[in-house]
Amino acid sequence: MPGELSEGRSVRVDNGMAVAATALHSKCIPAEVLHALNEGRCGEPFNWLGPHQHGDHWYVASVAHGATAVDVVLEPHGESWPAQRLLGGVFVALLPYRPENYRLKIKWPASMQTISDPYAFGPLLTESTLHAFHAGQLSYPSDVLGAHPIYVGDTSGVHFAVWAPNARRVAVVGDFNQWDGRRHVMHRHDHEGLWEIFIPGVRAGAIYKFELLDRHAHLLPLKADPFARQTELPPATASVVAAPGSMNWHDAAWMAHRASVESERIPVSIYEVHAASWQWDDHGRPLPWDALAARLIPYVQAQGFTHIELMPISEYPFGGSWGYQPIAMYAPTARLGNPEAFARFVDSCHVAGIGVIIDWVSAHFPSDEHGLRDFDGTQLYEHSDPREGVHQDWDTLIYNYGRHEVRQYLLGSALYWMRHFHVDGLRVDAVASMLYRDYSRPEGEWIPNKHGGRENLEAIDFLESLNETVAREHSGVLVIAEESTAWPGVTRPVAEGGLGFSYKWNMGWMHDSLGYMQRDPLYRRYHHHDLTFGLVYAWSEKFMLPLSHDEVVHGKGSLIARMPGDRWQQFANLRAYFGFMWTHPGKKLLFMGGEFAQDREWHHDRPLDWFLLSDPMHRGVQQLVADLNSLLVHEPALHRCDHVAEGFEWVVADDMHASVYAYLRHGGEGVPPILAVCNFTPEVRRDYRVGVPEGGLWRELCNTDSMHYGGSNLGNGGLLPADSLAARGQPFSLNLLLPPLATLILRPERS
Known part of the structure; x- marks a missing residue:
């Protein structure tokens, strides 16, 4: 013995x-x-x-x-x-x-x-993987780093790996070892700064963090896994070992179609959603993914939107950030369920013919101690100099885009959402803050680039790489820039000197048009150019017209509350504005609640005021948005040539005294044009002659003053003939009745 x-x-x-x-x-x-x-x-x-x-x-x-x-x-x-x-x-x-x-x-x-x-198993990371990581060449680094349930031979367990080059030692702690950092100290790969260990017996669902000693052997706060694919429910902060992906997808037809179409020429109308506050259950709680899918998807279908855009769902610690300060760039928030439930949500959207875009934040991250800040005792993910590494506006930290490993981390996150969850697009937040080293900084509090300029060359290079990689590996996926400056070529291909984005939010159009609509109609004549100026630069980028969450928070009020006049005029103004927006060149985005004219300002801790739909005026706006979306989809002239000058033609651009605008939308050869006429005063204008390119009958497809929308029901009887009387440079003309505070949309009848 x-x-x-x-x-x-x-x-x-x-x-x-x-x-x-x-x-x-x-x-x-x-x-x-x-x-x-x-x-x-x-x-x-x-x-x-x-x-x-x-x-x-x-x-x-x-x-x-x-x-x-x-x-x-x-x-x-x-x-x-x-x-x-x-x-x-x-x-x-x-x-x-x-x-x-x-x-x-x-x-x-x-x-x-x-x-x-665990110490009977040697290192599992191969030399080729280590070299690729160090060179920043792993397209999917989350396949290697993080926590992965695997078998080594016939032994099951979890392989953990983390990047911490300046740590003296790193250990995995969790509910499987009593959070004792002495039990599972990891193996270090010196050159790459990677640490790994295979821990037998650990399973999916285990809760864990990393315990690090810095280079001086000081114990750091426990760190969540940067590559975690699942997290605890906030305010808890640990990472969770995610189960291997086993999603049974049903969206093959959607994915094939997405890759085959030219996004510039298809209708895009996006419903922006804060998932946790769109609608609550009967117990006053946000709907989890499956329940949200059961309610939101049929609603979006009925409203005719082509896409849902989710405000950031990467896990974030502070609810008041709305997700714009994420701390786990690979993990859907646990607030709404597990990652598999989110995958089912996307799959259900695709089966219903709806695309899914997510807001994605690569500009900054929060300074919570369990996150990326000082991850291994040094400024690993952020810059060491606060003039480069701290966002003064948000008290957050800026990624160091000059490090291969940091770029790889971010790019890997973007691609992970596309590959693992089939998302159809990313709306990249705060791009302007990435492009400029002096963004929101006074003189002397920023560091010039190597040429002495204000451009962030490393961030620019990262964005170019992001867009080129997405275009190459995920054809048909949109990458949309929230970029608020006049940076040239945001949507121009990288090969032609641009940044390569699919679309850019047209913040100028949003500010100008909302500013115009907030004015009393009596004074709009003095600001007529606010609605025409956007067409001066409309073809310089591929634009998206956003009425986003940013326009209904922080004391700005709701869209309907910003409209002037009495209650009837407020609704009429908003309906006319929506008519103008949906016929204006550019893809569309509307924040939830705007489609039924929510009265109050949005708040992330309250659901939308669905009870308002008992009011015919609110239901009327909702019906108008659905009808406008239907027109956008079914009328090629409203979407095929959104980004080229040939798709737009002014008919009336100078009638400032009447505050009337008229323009044609063209969709190319064989496509009937669309005429939009906007009257932004409460006066009824009779016998208003507008030139058109064709004779015959013209059909009034939409009148925002219709009784179905809550209007006064003035209009042109549905059909009216074009006279052989030239007007405003067109060979024919229509003699129109312009309802008060209304937009008319007309199309020639062709046999």
């Missing part, structure tokens, strides 16, 4: 081997290493723990603080060799031969546990 080791005396085992425990202590594991292992300070425990040969003999060393005994059980026959406690939680068992396969039998004060030894 195996002998028993006791400190200070020789022990004989059944093969005649005798070794003194004191010799084992002093020769196998030097005293300073033994103390480091016991205290969890050893930077490379794989050199000492697990199976090792010493001279002609073998031993297995393990760490099990709090255990009363540890045995090494040799497979397959179950021979048990007791381990000697050398110091604190360090146990060593002397073996008669090399242990090919063994398990540790650990006796705890109240239980017994038999596990595979």
Whole structure:
């Protein structure tokens, strides 16, 4: 039978081997290493723990603080060799031969546990993977880093890997090891700064963090996994081992179609949604993904939107940030369910013919201590100089885009959402803050680039790489820039000197048009150019017209509340404005609640005021938006040539005294044109002649003053003939009645 080791005396085992425990202590594991292992300070425990040969003999060393005994059980026959406690939680068992396969039998004060030894498994990251990571060439770094349930041979467990080049040691702690950083210290790959360990027996659903000692051996706050694919429900902050993807997708037809179409020439009307406050359940709680899908998708279908855009769903600690300060760039927020539930949501949208865009934040990250800030005791993900690394407006930290590993982390996140969740687009937040080193900074509080300029060359290079990679690997996926300056070529291809985005939010159009609509109609004549100026630069980029969440928060009021006049005029103004927006060149985006004229300003901790739909005026706006979306989809002239001058033609641009605008939308050869006429005063204008390019009958497709929308029901009877009377440069003309505060949309009848 195996002998028993006791400190200070020789022990004989059944093969005649005798070794003194004191010799084992002093020769196998030097005293300073033994103390480091016991205290969890050893930077490379794989050199000492697990199976090792010493001279002609073998031993297995393990760490099990709090255990009363540890045995090494040799497979397959179950021979048990007791381990000697050398110091604190360090146990060593002397073996008669090399242990090919063994398990540790650990006796705890109240239980017994038999596990595979994590230190019996060598490193799993290959040299090619390590080299690719260090060079920033991993398109999907989350396949390598983070926590992954795997099998090594026939042993199941979780492989953990993390980048922390300046840490003295890194350990995995979690609910599987009593959060004891001495139990699972990781192996370090020196050149790349990667740490890894395979921990047998850990399963999907386990909760974990990383415990790091900085280069000075100071203990850092526990860190969440930057590559975590699942997290605890906030305000808890730990990472969760995500189950391997097993989604049964049903969207093959959608994905194939998406890759085959030219997005510039298709209708795009986006419903922007804050998922946690769109609608609540009967108990006053946000709807989880499955319940949200059951309600939101049919609603979006009925309203005719082509896409849903979700405000950021990457996990974020502070609810009041609305997701714009994310801390887990690979994990859907646990507030609405697990990652598989989000995948089902996207799949259901695709089956219903609706695209899914997510807001994605690569401009900054919050300074919460469990996040990326000072991750390994140094400014690893951020800049060390606050003139480069701190966003003064938001008190957040700026990514260091000059580091290969940081660019890889961000690019990998973008591609992960596309590959793993099939998302159809990213709306990249705060692009302007990425492009300029002096963004929102006074003179002297920013650092010029290497040429002495204000452009952030590293961020520009990152954005170009992002857009080129997405275009190459995920054809048909949109990348949309929230960019508020006059930076040239945001949507121009990278090969032609641009940034390569699919679309740019037209913030100028939004500010000008909303500013115009907020004015009393009596004074609009003095600001007539506010609605014409956008056409001066409309073809310089591929624009999206946004009425986003930013326009209904922070004391700005709701859209309807910003319209002037009495209640009837407010609704009429908003309806006319929507008519103008939906016929104006550019793709459309409307924040939730705007489609039924929510009265109050949006708040993230309250659902939308659905009770307003008992009011015919609110229902009328809702019906108008649905009809405008239907026109956008079914009338090619309203979407095919959104981004070229040939798609737009002014008919009346100078009638400032009447505050009337008229213009034609063209969709190319064989496509009937669309005429839009806007009257932005409360006066009824009779016998208003507007030139048109064709004779025959013209149909009034939409009149925002219709009784169906809550209007006064003045109009042109549905059909009216074009006169052979030239007007305003057109060979024919229509004699129109312009309803008050209304937009008319007309199209020629062709046989």
